[in-house]
Amino acid sequence: MACEAGIRKLKKPRKKVRLIGNEAQIGRKSSGDVLMLLIVGIMAAFSFFPLLMAINMAIKPINELFYYPPRLFTAHPTLDNFKMLFSLMQNTRVSFLRYAFNTVFISLAVTLGHVFIASMAAYPLAKLKLPGIKTINTMIVFSLMFVSAVTDVANYLTISWLGWLDTYFASIIPPMGATLGLFIMRNYMTTIPDSLLEAARMDGCSNYRIYWQIVMPLSKPVWLTVAILVFQQVWGVDNSGYVYRESLKTLPYAMRQITTGAIVRMGASQAVGVAMMIIPALFFIVNQTKIINTMATSGMRE
Amino acid sequence: MKLKNCKERLAFNCRTAWNNRSAYVLMAPFLIIFFTFTVFPVIMTIVLSFTRYNILQKPVFVAWDNYKELFVNDEVFAIALRNTVVFALITGPLGYFLSFFAAWLINEFKPLLRGLLTFIFYVPTISGTVYTIWSIIFSSDMYGYTNSFLIRLGIINNPIEWFGTDTFILPLIIVVQLWMSMGSGFLVMRAGTASVDPQYYEAAAIDGVKNRFQEVIYITVPMMAPHLITAAVLQITGMFANAGASIQLAGFPSTNYAGHLIMTHLMDYSSYRVERGYASAISVVLFVLMISINKLSVRLLRKVGA
Numbered sequence: 112m113a114c115e116a117g118i119r120k121l122k123k124p125r126k127k128v129r130l131i132g133n134e135a136q137i138g139r140k141s142s143g144d145v146l147m148l149l150i151v152g153i154m155a156a157f158s159f160f161p162l163l164m165a166i167n168m169a170i171k172p173i174n175e176l177f178y179y180p181p182r183l184f185t186a187h188p189t190l191d192n193f194k195m196l197f198s199l200m201q202n203t204r205v206s207f208l209r210y211a212f213n214t215v216f217i218s219l220a221v222t223l224g225h226v227f228i229a230s231m232a233a234y235p236l237a238k239l240k241l242p243g244i245k246t247i248n249t250m251i252v253f254s255l256m257f258v259s260a261v262t263d264v265a266n267y268l269t270i271s272w273l274g275w276l277d278t279y280f281a282s283i284i285p286p287m288g289a290t291l292g293l294f295i296m297r298n299y300m301t302t303i304p305d306s307l308l309e310a311a312r313m314d315g316c317s318n319y320r321i322y323w324q325i326v327m328p329l330s331k332p333v334w335l336t337v338a339i340l341v342f343q344q345v346w347g348v349d350n351s352g353y354v355y356r357e358s359l360k361t362l363p364y365a366m367r368q369i370t371t372g373a374i375v376r377m378g379a380s381q382a383v384g385v386a387m388m389i390i391p392a393l394f395f396i397v398n399q400t401k402i403i404n405t406m407a408t409s410g411m412r413e
Numbered sequence: 414m415k416l417k418n419c420k421e422r423l424a425f426n427c428r429t430a431w432n433n434r435s436a437y438v439l440m441a442p443f444l445i446i447f448f449t450f451t452v453f454p455v456i457m458t459i460v461l462s463f464t465r466y467n468i469l470q471k472p473v474f475v476a477w478d479n480y481k482e483l484f485v486n487d488e489v490f491a492i493a494l495r496n497t498v499v500f501a502l503i504t505g506p507l508g509y510f511l512s513f514f515a516a517w518l519i520n521e522f523k524p525l526l527r528g529l530l531t532f533i534f535y536v537p538t539i540s541g542t543v544y545t546i547w548s549i550i551f552s553s554d555m556y557g558y559t560n561s562f563l564i565r566l567g568i569i570n571n572p573i574e575w576f577g578t579d580t581f582i583l584p585l586i587i588v589v590q591l592w593m594s595m596g597s598g599f600l601v602m603r604a605g606t607a608s609v610d611p612q613y614y615e616a617a618a619i620d621g622v623k624n625r626f627q628e629v630i631y632i633t634v635p636m637m638a639p640h641l642i643t644a645a646v647l648q649i650t651g652m653f654a655n656a657g658a659s660i661q662l663a664g665f666p667s668t669n670y671a672g673h674l675i676m677t678h679l680m681d682y683s684s685y686r687v688e689r690g691y692a693s694a695i696s697v698v699l700f701v702l703m704i705s706i707n708k709l710s711v712r713l714l715r716k717v718g719a
Contacts, residue, residue: 143625151518155533158595162536164546232443235436242426247444254451255646256703258654258676261461261683261696262454264468269449288446291647295601298643302608318435332604340597343539381545388540392532395539399528 168381169193192378196386199369199379205357207365214346214362215390217279221286222342226334229293234326235318236293237300238308248297254290263352270353281353282361286345292337299333300326331401339398343391362387462693472690479694490695492670493678496583500674501652501706503587508594509648513641515595516602517633520609531603534595544661547589551575551662576663582671586658593658596651598644605640609633638714645710653703656680675699 169192171185200207235241236248266285275281303326311321327334349363366383430437462479464472483490519530550558553574560572575581613632614622622628634641656676659665663672666681675695683692 147518147521151522151530154515154518155530157592158534158537161546161592162540164549165540168546168549228442228446232440235440239433239436241433241436242430247440250452251447252646252707253700253704254447254455255650256707257451257455257458257700258679258696260676260679261458261689261692262451264689265454265457266450269453284446285450288443288450290447290451291597293443293447294646295597295643298639299604301639318433318439322439332607336600336604339600384540384545391539392536395535396528396532399531 165381165384169378169385171378171381173378192382193386196369196379196382200365203365203369205360209358210360210362210365213359217282217348217350217361218342218345220279220283221345222338224283224287225289225292225341226338228287229337230296230327230330230334231322233293233296233300234322237297238303238305238326239318251290251294251297255294267353276353277355277359279359282348282350282359286341286348289341292341295337295340296330296333299330303329335398335401339395342394346391347387458693459697461690462697464690466689466693467687468689475690479691480698482691483694483698489670489673490675490678493673493675496671496673497653497675499583500587500590501649504590504594505648505652508591508652509598509645511591511594512596512599512644512648513602516599516606517629519603520606531600535599537593538596544589544658547585547592548576548662551585553577576672577668579669579671582663582667586662586672589662590652590655590658596647598647598651601640601644601647602637605637605644606633608640609636642711642714645714646707649703649707649710653699653706675702 167184170188170190172187172189172191175185175187203210236244236251270276270281270285273280275284307325307329308321311325316324347363348361349367350359350361351364354360366387369379369383461472463474463476465475465478466472515534519527519534522530552558552560553572553576555561555564555572557572557575559575560569563569564572573581575585609632613636614628617628617632622631654676656674659667659672659674659677660680665677667673667677676699679692679695679699682688682695
């Protein structure tokens with residue numbers, strides 16, 4: 112390892128600087144670089160457009176919604192919509208902060224819990240040949256193909272039988288068993304070299320230690336990705352199906368209550384859209400920088 | 414003889430399992446939740462698909478009646494099936510290819526730009542506001558961008574009801590869906606393209622790989638095979654079990670069922686008509702459809718070299 116790093120350091124000064132692409136890819140032409148920049152630019156513009164429009168709508172005064180011809184960008188940007196949203200939020204029966212706390216708490220709990228227990232299950236499912244593993248793998252792929260629209264009755268019965276109705280458990284435990292994250296992690300872990308695990312086993316490592324000290328560090332990019340997906344999914348969930356106490360409900364529910372109204376609430380509902388995505392966006396950005404760092408440092412390959 | 418063999422194998426399996434009990438301990442917490450909140454409801458749904466059930470009264474066993482009704486008499490289901498197939502056949506492969514292309518492109522940039530670009534490409538999925546924007550762009554009155562633009566150009570005289578006209582609904586939904594194709598599959602592919610060690614490209618260049626296209630075919634795709642298969646599964650579930658674009662843009666139900674998908678049909682019977690037996694049958698049909706498409710696409714990917 113140390114030797115390799117030394118070699119890399121030695122090589123560095125000789126590499127030519129390129130705008131894009133890896134220095135290692137010596138067989139490349141600059142004309143390709145320009146073409147790729149162009150394509151990325153166009154695709155990025157298309158992707159970014161809806162967000163730009165969403166922010167634009169949120170800072171548009173309400174009367175401008177009905178200009179003819181409609182303007183692409185607002186002439187008089189204002190924060191009135193956000194102010195209206197805040198004043199509406201102050202009038203809720205349960206404090207707005209409580210809804211916010213519930214959403215943050217539930218999202219974090221589910222994300223941490225899911226990443227932890229699903230990665231624990233993913234390691235044996237990806238890497239060990241034991242009785243039952245094959246069956247479970249098939250069941251997991253199948254479960255992804257089953258839409259959840261009709262399973263709510265069964266889940267309601269289970270949750271009420273467990274006595275979890277109207278508690279945080281109802282919002283936290285069931286989503287922790289979602290198979291999407293597990294499936295992504297399992298498939299990623301199959302790429303970890305067997306020889307590495309074998310060597311660890313020879314040295315007397317238990318499965319627990321292999322999981323915690325070899326598999327988890329090596330699959331950091333994937334569990335960070337899964338964390339994004341889970342967090343974002345849970346963040347938008349309205350839990351009012353299994354929870355009836357107002358003080359246990361989440362932001363999406365509160366926001367829907369606030370913004371369901373006639374045209375006067377249109378501005379506020381645009382503001383909600385922007386306000387609700389701030390936290391997931393931040394989470395995503397922080398998370399992504401971590402992924403990149405991992406990629407740069409993990410040189411472990413077979 | 415055979416019985417003995419079977420017994421021996423069972424004993425052997427039990428012994429292997431016991432000797433590796435730590436592996437099962439690792440899996441236990443997840444599997445308990447998985448069986449309780451996923452496997453059990455699925456089994457219950459499959460059982461309910463053979464009954465008539467309205468939640469309030471006890472289910473009545475009707476054997477294959479629900480399936481017969483679905484395939485023989487339900488004309489709306491035929492429309493939904495056709496729309497779903499068209500929708501999935503276009504958005505599925507195209508979105509998959511787009512995600513791969515974007516993931517690969519982004520990987521060519523320097524780390525800081527990579528993060529920024531990943532964010533920009535993924536933003537439509539985070540924001541969830543895409544539908545609102547599109548419904549404003551294609552608004553049915555003259556305040557909508559498309560209508561006012563076309564009117565000012567003199568191409569049309571009266572605003573077109575974009576999401577109220579049969580011929581426009583499905584194509585528009587497909588376009589919007591493509592716009593949003595950088596979802597979970599894209600993130601998986603990002604992790605995949607990033608995990609290819611640059612040294613391989615270097616080695617390949619020495620071995621005679623001349624351009625980017627060859628790099629992708631000979632190195633990137635084979636190296637990230639498991640990620641490609643993961644993304645394919647996500648793409649399939651995302652396309653067949655997706656009613657968001659249809660409901661948010663074309664309304665529910667859409668004009669003449671022009672934007673009706675199996676998923677909206679399912680929601681119709683499960684939440685509005687509360688014919689849970691029938692809804693369960695629809696979900697089982699969708700399940701079988703997705704499994705077969707999945708089998709097919711995995712086989713196809715293996716052939717390509719993944």
